[in-house]
Amino acid sequence: MSRQIIIPFGPQHPVLPEPIHLDLVLEDEIVVDVIPSIGYVHRGLEKLVERREYTEYVYVAERICGICSFVHGLAYCQGVEGIMNVEVPERALYLRTIWSEYSRLHSHLLTLGLFADVLGFENLFMNAWRLREHILDDMEATTGGRVIQGSCKVGGVRRDISSEKLDQMVSGLNDLEKEMKELTDVFLRDSSIKSRLCGVGVLPKKEAYEYGAVGPTLRGSGWSIDMRKLGYAAFSKLNFEPVVETQGDCYARCAVRAKEMFVSIDLIRQAVQKIPDGPVEVKVTGAPDGEFFTRVEQPRGELVHYVKGNGTKNLARSRVRTPTFTNIPPLVAMLKGCELADVPVIVHSIDPCIGCAER
Amino acid sequence: MKYEEQPTTMITIDELLARTNRYFLEGYRLVQIGCTRVDGKFEINYSFDKDYRFENLRVELQEGGTLPSISSVYFGAFIYENEIHDLFGISVTGMNIDFKGTLYRTTVKYPFSRDTKKEDDLCPGR
Numbered sequence: 001m002s003r004q005i006i007i008p009f010g011p012q013h014p015v016l017p018e019p020i021h022l023d024l025v026l027e028d029e030i031v032v033d034v035i036p037s038i039g040y041v042h043r044g045l046e047k048l049v050e051r052r053e054y055t056e057y058v059y060v061a062e063r064i065c066g067i068c069s070f071v072h073g074l075a076y077c078q079g080v081e082g083i084m085n086v087e088v089p090e091r092a093l094y095l096r097t098i099w100s101e102y103s104r105l106h107s108h109l110l111t112l113g114l115f116a117d118v119l120g121f122e123n124l125f126m127n128a129w130r131l132r133e134h135i136l137d138d139m140e141a142t143t144g145g146r147v148i149q150g151s152c153k154v155g156g157v158r159r160d161i162s163s164e165k166l167d168q169m170v171s172g173l174n175d176l177e178k179e180m181k182e183l184t185d186v187f188l189r190d191s192s193i194k195s196r197l198c199g200v201g202v203l204p205k206k207e208a209y210e211y212g213a214v215g216p217t218l219r220g221s222g223w224s225i226d227m228r229k230l231g232y233a234a235f236s237k238l239n240f241e242p243v244v245e246t247q248g249d250c251y252a253r254c255a256v257r258a259k260e261m262f263v264s265i266d267l268i269r270q271a272v273q274k275i276p277d278g279p280v281e282v283k284v285t286g287a288p289d290g291e292f293f294t295r296v297e298q299p300r301g302e303l304v305h306y307v308k309g310n311g312t313k314n315l316a317r318s319r320v321r322t323p324t325f326t327n328i329p330p331l332v333a334m335l336k337g338c339e340l341a342d343v344p345v346i347v348h349s350i351d352p353c354i355g356c357a358e359r
Numbered sequence: 360m361k362y363e364e365q366p367t368t369m370i371t372i373d374e375l376l377a378r379t380n381r382y383f384l385e386g387y388r389l390v391q392i393g394c395t396r397v398d399g400k401f402e403i404n405y406s407f408d409k410d411y412r413f414e415n416l417r418v419e420l421q422e423g424g425t426l427p428s429i430s431s432v433y434f435g436a437f438i439y440e441n442e443i444h445d446l447f448g449i450s451v452t453g454m455n456i457d458f459k460g461t462l463y464r465t466t467v468k469y470p471f472s473r474d475t476k477k478e479d480d481l482c483p484g485r
Contacts, residue, residue: 037461038463039462039464039465042464044465044470046471047471082362211434211435229411232363236361293406293415302390306391306393317396319394319395321393326391326438328435329434329435329437329438358463
């Protein structure tokens with residue numbers, strides 16, 4: 001047996017947008033064990049629920065993540081609405097669906113760009129982020145915020161989108177779709193990308209399920225599990241099938257994200273076609289008394305918000321389980337047996353969001 | 360909108376491993392483990408899912424109590440159990456990966472083990 005050495009990876013590393021630390025135990029160039037360590041950006045946001053009224057806490061929930069902030073706000077609001085049995089207007093449900101899918105588009109373009117950067121493909125990185133700007137422009141035009149939208153509230157949404165603007169958004173997406181196709185073709189067909197991703201960081205189907213993987217990490221290992229199938233917001237009224245790849249490697253996880261963007265565009269088209277007229281919010285009175293778990297599909301996977309009320313304006317508990325947090329044990333499994341040079345690619349293949357994971 | 364069914368079963372700590380193992384054998388995945396402080400006690404929720412069927416087990420723990428790890432059944436449980444230890448100060452025995460209190464680096468030790476009071480300075484030294 002070769003001599004074992006430990007190489008620290010992170011918390012500051014050129015490929016890591018946020019801090020995570022891995023102690024890599026190596027035998028020659030092969031990783032034989034990994035000890036992950038987080039905790040550099042823990043903000044204790046869940047604790048703030050004791051000091052904010054339940055209607056205000058949605059702003060805190062949105063700030064858990066700077067990428068999928070809208071989905072956090074949505075999950076939190078659904079949790080409170082679940083306790084209080086609020087009947088959210090149909091139009092608000094469709095608007096929530098549209099903004100959720102815009103969040104997925106912007107998150108996937110962001111992570112694909114970063115992935116290209118990790119692989120040293122600068123031009124592809126810039127192209128992905130150029131397309132992402134169009135998505136952010138629409139987010140800003142409809143909510144007022146590029147990243148933190150503040151458009152979801154307990155009982156509905158704060159803003160409506162006019163039908164002219166909705167049509168404009170669809171037409172913009174139609175144009176964008178062609179450019180996205182060119183972009184994703186490079187990710188899916190370029191031989192240099194394939195040689196860096198295929199067969200690297202394999203997470204077998206059984207391990208993916210048992211170790212708690214979610215989102216594209218789970219679907220890239222052959223599982224057709226997507227929380228949108230629960231039918232929250234307006235997803236029960238839209239047709240879609242989760243994108244599934246079976247190889248379980250970095251290429252499969254990348255392919256799931258690339259293909260999911262087209263599903264998102266299709267979902268937005270369907271939602272715009274079916275969105276009914278009507279109010280976008282209902283007045284919510286009283287204070288939540290009870291508990292509720294909400295599960296939604298964030299761009300990185302299943303997000304769980306647990307809220308518990310005690311009949312006062314301040315909730316007793318808000319517990320958030322983010323996809324990155326539960327994807328850490330599968331990451332440990334993926335890294336075992338890989339080459340040291342592949343570690344950055346594998347870490348990035350789960351699309352880690354550490355600020356989200358630590359809250 | 361129809362809200363998801365989410366039955367919760369109260370169990371004792373002695374039953375925890377056997378019940379968890381049953382879920383594992385029936386093909387459920389572990390969704391999360393979460394802790395809530397309620398009236399000086401801790402409620403710990405274990406959530407499972409299979410084919411979009413969401414179920415919870417709940418154990419209650421007195422302050423100073425010890426929780427057995429389920430990481431021998433669900434490998435990924437270690438991340439939640441270390442979190443519960445670091446934020447609530449609950450001892451968890453038998454974890455497959457034990458960070459020994461270093462998963463989270465918090466200024467206040469076990470910050471979720473007590474209620475926040477109005478006069479608390481949440482950012483000491485700033």
